Amino acid sequence: MNYHETVDYLYHLGHEVLAADYRLGRIERLLVELDQPQEAYPSIIIAGTNGKGSVAAMMDSILRQAGLRTGLYTSPHLVSPCERIKVGGKEIASEAFADHATRILEASARLITGGAIKSMPTFFEHVTATGFSYFRQQQVDLAVLEVGLGGRLDAANTASSFLAILTQIDFDHEKILGSTLGEIAAEKAAIIKPGATAVVAPQREEVANVIRQHCQQQGLTPRFVLRDPTQVWIQHITADGRVTFSFGSGERVYENIRLALRGYHQIENAVVAIEAAEELRRYGYPITTEAIIEGLQTVVWPGRLESLGGWGEQEWRLDGSLSHPVTPSPRHPVIVLDGAHNPAGANALRRYLEDFRRRPLTLVFGAMRDKRIQDMAAALFPLAQQVILTRVQDERSAELGLLKRVAAGYGDVRLTESVEEAMRQALMLTPAEGMICVTGSLYLVGAVKQCWPIVQATVGIDEDHSRSTQHAARSTRH
Known part of the structure; x- marks a missing residue:
């Protein structure tokens, strides 16, 4: 099959979450058929409710700066499964992708024909096996694996990872992982295998106790990071929220790290990555202080406070005060995409917007119906001068009627049937000195990234932008 045929076939296996089957027996049998590709190289695994993708990207960047050939497996994708x-x-x-995925689909078909498995592996299982297979072919030195959902029964957890990283654990996917923080923590802590090393972000005490208990059962002591807040000192901040900080790990001091990713919350993720890199050094990996700092300064992680422009040039302040653009944003408002999709993520985004938003703020919001939409709305909607509700073409996507009920009482709220139309309205409503924030779902962020070139071409983002916003303000509200 070619690429498009392969992707179509994978999508027809069912929705990544709705069709998921949280048992490892089938993927384990498939990996045996493929001669255990995940065991051809060492791996580290990362789970958590928020921050796991950012930490995975940071670890990959650090390891590449150290001269290692890395494999990085993350989910979900924004535009392409690649x-x-x-x-x-x-x-x-x-x-x-088509070559590896096709061979894996053929292996699955053989297993079904032979009666070894009763049904086709899921979309996520197939793509995970595709990643494992590709990493083996490419002879990576080390693979960085981000858990898709949970941990214990996630396909990524079939790898014998010698280092496990847990980022912040909070409420999400309660119908699958459990209704209490303790239950959710137990599912995620299960990525820590006997004799492995565990690096853990700061957690609520209830969560930390579950992790300690699991680690004790596995015969190891977890390394909790940032036990003392004075280990971190912030030096600089830009107008768009990029932080420069220093960190003392107890092992050494890392000075003047200019984080590439925006937001104060990325400091915690960076510290987790630093301490995980120190653990890798104990395993003999040649990771220098310079590689760690450069990795954090060059990491790219789309969809997390990602900017589509509008900030203008940035000025760094040495006294720690907020900097301001040297030149104005000339053509359109600041546009920020953030995949916050649960209350903890929404609260992190709220803290960012409270410090760095420009006014007026237009919020473009869409979410999956199984999320805590009301809690996310309570965190974010009061900050916005106008809220534009929309939905993506996904069967999990919350209907506009549900979003409208949640948004009742939050002022200027508009409904749009498509993401493209939502962005058009946002650009027409928001003056050049304002900000547009797209959030609520990574699927929404991906849809915006896909349609953005079309929106740019049709709206006409230019010096007439302010006149367009005045015209749009007179349009009918829903």
Whole structure:
């Protein structure tokens, strides 16, 4: 099959979440059929409610700066499934994706014909096996694996990872993982295997106790990071929220780290990555202080406070005060995309917007119906001068009627049937000195990234932008 045929076939296996089957027996049997590709190289695994993708990207960047050939497996993708699988920082080519995925689909079909498994592996299982297979072919030195959902029964957890990283654990996917923080923590802590090393972000005490208990059962002591807040000191901040900080790990001091990713919350993720890198050094990996700092300063992680422009040039302040653009944003408002999709993520985004938003703020919001939409709305909607509700073409996507009920009482709220129309309205409503924030779902962020070139071409983002916004303000509200 070619790439498009392969992707169509994978999508027809069912929705990544709705059709998921949280048992490892089938993927384990498939990996045996493929001669255990995940065991051809060492791996580290990362789970958590928020921050796990950012930490995975940071670890990959640090390891590449150290001269290692890395495999990086993440989910979900924003535009193309190829985004999930990277070697040396580069996405798998569509032809290679089709080749590996087709061979894995053929292996699944053989197993069904022979009665070894009763049903086809899921979309996520197939793509995970595709990543494992590609990493083996590419002879990576080390693979960085981000858990898709939970941990214990996630396909990524079939790898014998010697280092496990847990980022912040909070409420999400309660119908699958459990209704209490303790239950959710137990599912995620299960990525920590006997004799492995565990690096853990700061957690609520209830969560930390579950992690300690699990680690004790596995015969190891977890390394909790940032036990003392004075280990971090912030030095600089830009107008768009990029932080420069220093950190003392107890092992050494890392000075003047200019974080590439925006937001204060990325400091915690960076510290987790630093301490995980120190653990890798104990395993003999040649990771220098310079590689760690450069990795954090060059990491790229789309869809997390990602900017589509509008900030203008930035000025760094040495006294720690907020900097301001040296030149104005000339053509359109600041546009920020953030995949916050649960209350903890929404609260992190709220803190960012409270410090760095420009006014007026237009919020473009859409979410999956199984999320805590009301809690996310309570965190974010009061900050916005106008809220534009929309939905993506996904069967999990919340209907506009549900979003409208949640948004009742929050002022200027508009409904749009398509993401493209939502962005058009946002650009027409928001003056050049304002900000547009797209959030609520990574699927929404991906849809915006896909349609953005079309929106730019049709709206006409130019010096007449302010006149367009005045015209749009007189349009009918829903």
